[in-house]
Amino acid sequence: GSSSTEKFYRIPKGKGPHSVGCTDLMTENAVEGSFLRLYYPSCNATDNEEAPWIPDKEYYQGLSDFLNMYRVVGERLFQYYVGSVTCPAKSNAAFKLGEKYPLLIFSHGLGAFRTIYSAICIEMASQGFVVAAVEHRDESASATYYCKKKSISEPQEESTSGLEKEWIYYRKLKTGEEERCLRHKQVQQRAQECIKALNLILKINSGEEVMNVLNSNFDWNSVKDSVDTSRIAVMGHSFGGATVIESLSKEIRFRCGIALDAWMLPVGDDIYQNSVQQPLLFINSEKFQWADNILKMKKLSSNDTNKKMITIMGSVHQSFPDFTFVSGGLIGRFFKLKGEIDPNEAIDISNHASLAFLQKHLSLKKDFDQWDSLVDGIGPNVIPGTNIDLPPAEPE
Ligand SMILES: CCN(CC)CCN(C[C@]12C[C@](c3ccc(C(F)(F)F)cc3)(C1)C2)C(=O)Cn1c(SCc2ccc(F)cc2)nc(=O)c2c1C=CC2
DSSP states (O other): OOOOHHSSSSOOOOOSSEEEEEEEESSSTTTSSSSSEEEEEEEOSSSSOOESSSOOOOOOOOOHHHHHOOHHHHHOOOOHHHHTEEEEEEETBOOOSSSSSSEEEEEEEETTOTTTTTTHHHHHHHTTOOOEEOOOOOOOOOOEEOOOOOOOOOOOOOOSSOOOOOEHHHHOOOTTTTTHHHHEEEEEEHHHHHHHHHHHHHHHHHTOOOOSOOOOOGGGGGTTTEEEEEEEEEEEEEEHHHHHHHHHHOOOTTOOOEEESSSOTSSOOGGGGOOSSSOEEEESSSSSSOOOHHHHHHHHTTTTTEEEEEEETOOOOGGGSSSHSSHHHHHHHHHOSSSOOOHHHHHHHHHHHHHHHHHHHOOOOGGGGGGHHHHHSTTTEEEESSSSOOOOOOOO
16 A cells, blocks of 8 residues: 555665565475575566565464464454555566675574565665575464475365465464473474575575476576575574574584574573584674573673674664564554664664674675674664673683
């Protein structure tokens, strides 16, 4: 819709030199397959439509479950308020050839899914990255699906786009179930799904034919030889931050990682035995931090100059996902989707610090070093480390 409010509450466009396209890829007719949304530098495709931000109503149902709302209420509320929101990337726009782009794998948080971190993914793509935002099938997403094999016997109703979608919803913790145990199992599956996505993109880059079970008219062959296979990083929010740490410890081809408001509970104890050798940047919000969580981050970073931590003052946990942009001031503050800082300012600090860190550790030849001071916690609304007072460190 074109009502003024929607325009006012918009997901910010990429600020880099490239136009951005996006397309969805699902391999295999099974839950074990990969499912990701690819954001990429595109040719300036004026006639392509902007991509739908939340593409299926089942995501609204999943969100309602996750937020302990009644489905009938939640589905209609979401449909009414955000049903027409698009993300500022062109659906299936032609891939921009001629350059090899570094690759970013992005991992979503608990109760989220692949499309709701588009402000971050689109900015990175506009700056010259190929970004694969994976959708996890560990039952931590509000909703996700895979396409069942089309049995030739069943008459395919014309109504569906020929796809039989099998939905998997958010799995709540059972009473008496130990959260740490469930989350630790899930973070290992999540890391495997990030590594699988990495291998899938590399396979496509090498020119191998890949079968996309989603019928989109994106030409995957155009991605051939366009990924810089030596410049690969992993990024994620909250549970996705824990997934970054797990993925780095399992896959050395991830040359560095960026954890946005990492949730450290799912991270196993073995990680602290120097299992993460690669550079890692923790970007924290001011509000989503508590001693135990921070102490685990510090334990991971102990005496390692390549592990950095900054806090964005005035920001909240929801300053990283897109809801911070599409919610009005009232709802935004009520649900703590916005902090005191303007959402666009917060995401700019996060994205600029990320770009500077990636330039340094992927040896990029860009001008992202202009934001190096942010990685040291120097600049407006940012501090080095954390702002919570910690109990005195244990004597060595
Ligand atoms: C009551 C549910 N209870 C479940 C355990 C806690 C719910 N909760 C706090 C919430 C998510 C909140 C939210 C979102 C979105 C709207 C909306 F209205 F805008 F859609 C409203 C209200 C409710 C803020 C979190 O889980 C926070 N969190 C998140 S939030 C990721 C997310 C999910 C869905 C989104 F649409 C946007 C962002 N990702 C994590 O990895 C971790 C945590 C905590 C530890 C690890």
